[in-house]
Amino acid sequence: EADIYQTPRYLVIGTGKKITLECSQTMGHDKMYWYQQDPGMELHLIHYSYGVNSTEKGDLSSESTVSRIRTEHFPLTLESARPSHTSQYLCASQGQRDYNEQFFGPGTRLTVL
Amino acid sequence: GENVEQHPSTLSVQEGDSAVIKCTYSDSASNYFPWYKQELGKRPQLIIDIRSNVGEKKDQRIAVTLNKTAKHFSLHITETQPEDSAVYFCAASKGSNYKLTFGKGTLLTVNP
Numbered sequence: 001e002a003d004i005y006q007t008p009r010y011l012v013i014g015t016g017k018k019i020t021l022e023c024s025q026t027m028g029h030d031k032m033y034w035y036q037q038d039p040g041m042e043l044h045l046i047h048y049s050y051g052v053n054s055t056e057k058g059d060l061s062s063e064s065t066v067s068r069i070r071t072e073h074f075p076l077t078l079e080s081a082r083p084s085h086t087s088q089y090l091c092a093s094q095g096q097r098d099y100n101e102q103f104f105g106p107g108t109r110l111t112v113l
Numbered sequence: 114g115e116n117v118e119q120h121p122s123t124l125s126v127q128e129g130d131s132a133v134i135k136c137t138y139s140d141s142a143s144n145y146f147p148w149y150k151q152e153l154g155k156r157p158q159l160i161i162d163i164r165s166n167v168g169e170k171k172d173q174r175i176a177v178t179l180n181k182t183a184k185h186f187s188l189h190i191t192e193t194q195p196e197d198s199a200v201y202f203c204a205a206s207k208g209s210n211y212k213l214t215f216g217k218g219t220l221l222t223v224n225p
Contacts, residue, residue, distance in 0.1 A: 033212070035181070038169050044218040050210070058212070059114075090156065101147065102213060104156040 002027045006091050006105040013081055014113050021076045021108045022088060023091030031094040032074040036087050049074055081112045115140040117205050119216025125202050126163045127224050134219045136203035137185040143205040146179060152199045193223045
C-alpha cells in the first residue's frame, strides 16, 4: 500500500548524541517536507525538497540537516542532540500535479535528556 | 512571504451545534487553500480544500468558503459530533511548486 513511513516512532536519547530520523514514501512523490510540532501546536516547516539533490531550509531555523539522494528517502540528521530538540518531527510528501495534497507520516517523537 | 492567521485558537461547542474557523492570508497570489484535521496522537489529514476560482465547496457536513477580495477563507462544520474534536489547520500556497504556509491551528472540542 502506498504510504509514508517514519522510523523510529519514539526515541529517547542523551545530550550530544548524533541521530538520524528516517522518512520513506512509496507514493512516487517528488516533493518532501519535514515539520517540527510540539503536541497540538502549530506546524513549523524546517526543511523541504522538490526532488533528488534538492534541499532547502524552511521557515523555522533548525540545527538539523537533510539529504535527498533517492526520491523515496528523506532522512533528517541531528549531529549533536540537545534538550531543546525535544519535539515531534513529521515528514510529508506531495505529488507533482497542481493543488496536490500533502500526505503526512505518523511522526517521530524525540526526547533528548 | 505568505502569512496565515487563524482564529480562534480554541473553540468549544455542544454536540449538534455548528463550528466556524476563520483564516486570513497576506499574499494575493495564493490560490490553493487546504484544511487539515489532526486528531490527538495522529498525523494531520486533509479534509477539504478550495482553489481560488471557487467561492465555496461542500463535502457532507463540512464546507469551506473563500473571499479572495478580503483574503480570507473559513471552515464550517455543521451538526458537530464528538469525533469532530481535533486540531484544525488552515493553509495557503501559490500552487504545487510552492510550500504550504499553515495557520497556528484551532483546537475544537465538541461536548456530548
